[in-house]
Amino acid sequence: MSAILRMEKVTAGYIGDIDVLRDVDLSVEAGTITGLIGLNGAGKSTIMKTICGFLPPKAGAVVYDGEAITGLPPHRLLERGIFYIPQESSLFRHMSVADNLRLPLETLARRNKADGKFSIGERLAELDRHFPALKEKMSSPAGDLSGGQQKLVEFAKALAMKPRLCLVDEPSIGLSPKMVEDVFGHIRLFASLGIAILLVDHNVRRVVGMASRIYVLSLGSITASGTPADFAGDLHEQVKGWLGINF
Numbered sequence: 726m727s728a729i730l731r732m733e734k735v736t737a738g739y740i741g742d743i744d745v746l747r748d749v750d751l752s753v754e755a756g757t758i759t760g761l762i763g764l765n766g767a768g769k770s771t772i773m774k775t776i777c778g779f780l781p782p783k784a785g786a787v788v789y790d791g792e793a794i795t796g797l798p799p800h801r802l803l804e805r806g807i808f809y810i811p812q813e814s815s816l817f818r819h820m821s822v823a824d825n826l827r828l829p830l831e832t833l834a835r836r837n838k839a840d841g842k843f844s845i846g847e848r849l850a851e852l853d854r855h856f857p858a859l860k861e862k863m864s865s866p867a868g869d870l871s872g873g874q875q876k877l878v879e880f881a882k883a884l885a886m887k888p889r890l891c892l893v894d895e896p897s898i899g900l901s902p903k904m905v906e907d908v909f910g911h912i913r914l915f916a917s918l919g920i921a922i923l924l925v926d927h928n929v930r931r932v933v934g935m936a937s938r939i940y941v942l943s944l945g946s947i948t949a950s951g952t953p954a955d956f957a958g959d960l961h962e963q964v965k966g967w968l969g970i971n972f
């Protein structure tokens with residue numbers, strides 16, 4: 726096993742000298758699911774934005790595939806195989822599902838002009854196998870789809886880009902139990918295809934159940950980490966302890 730991603734003593738924030746992340750150390754092994762849990766406002770999404778280039782860290786390093794990527798812009802990281810599925814929708818509501826899927830591929834194809842051409846049509850056709858439910862929705866405006874179907878489009882968009890690392894932020898928020906199963910099935914699928922996942926979800930038990938390593942973030946600092954076995958037992962009590970709260 727080797728780490729595809731390492732955050733080394735990363736400190737980051739949005740405004741002035743207010744640090745939202747403090748000295749964060751975290752690593753994601755290639756082809757595995759790593760879970761990140763913590764209370765609202767702990768800084769989980771900020772970690773993801775720091776990794777994918779939306780928020781350059783003030784200190785520390787982000788290392789991907791053995792190379793420092795600290796401060797590189799998001800489009801460069803996308804080209805190198807880092808894809809972010811944000812908490813909120815990233816779809817263009819009035820554009821068709823097919824066009825939403827095509828757009829990032831076209832951008833990638835333009836940038837890849839010199840090295841490694843690929844067929845956008847083939848990439849889109851490959852999606853049918855893993856997203857049969859979207860097949861008949863391709864010409865519908867993305868905004869007409871249910872919340873769960875839109876989330877699947879986000880995953881399809883990710884898979885079409887053939888990422889090596891996918892950052893998945895709160896994928897199950899607002900979805901029906903059936904869609905939640907579907908979405909988590911796709912996360913497992915990604916892992917089975919060799920894509921490393923950094924997963925944030927409020928369902929702690931589920932994250933612990935599917936991740937091979939788990940990190941707990943509290944007020945911008947990693948306060949615990951371990952394997953699912955380390956987190957076994959009375960999960961609820963333990964999580965309360967890690968997060969430093971009493972209900």
Ligand SMILES: Nc1ncnc2c1ncn2[C@@H]1O[C@H](COP(=O)(O)OP(=O)(O)OP(=O)(O)O)[C@@H](O)[C@H]1O
Nearest residue numbers: 739740745763764765766767768769770771772812
């Ligand atoms: N764009 C921004 N500008 C200023 N402050 C921000 C911005 N985004 C987030 N913050 C602040 O950074 C802190 C961490 O926010 P973040 O969204 O990373 O937390 P989170 O753990 O993802 O929370 P949630 O579980 O609610 O998604 C919060 O105090 C938040 O108000």
Ligand SMILES: [Mg+2]
Nearest residue numbers: 769770771812
């Ligand atoms: Mg968040």
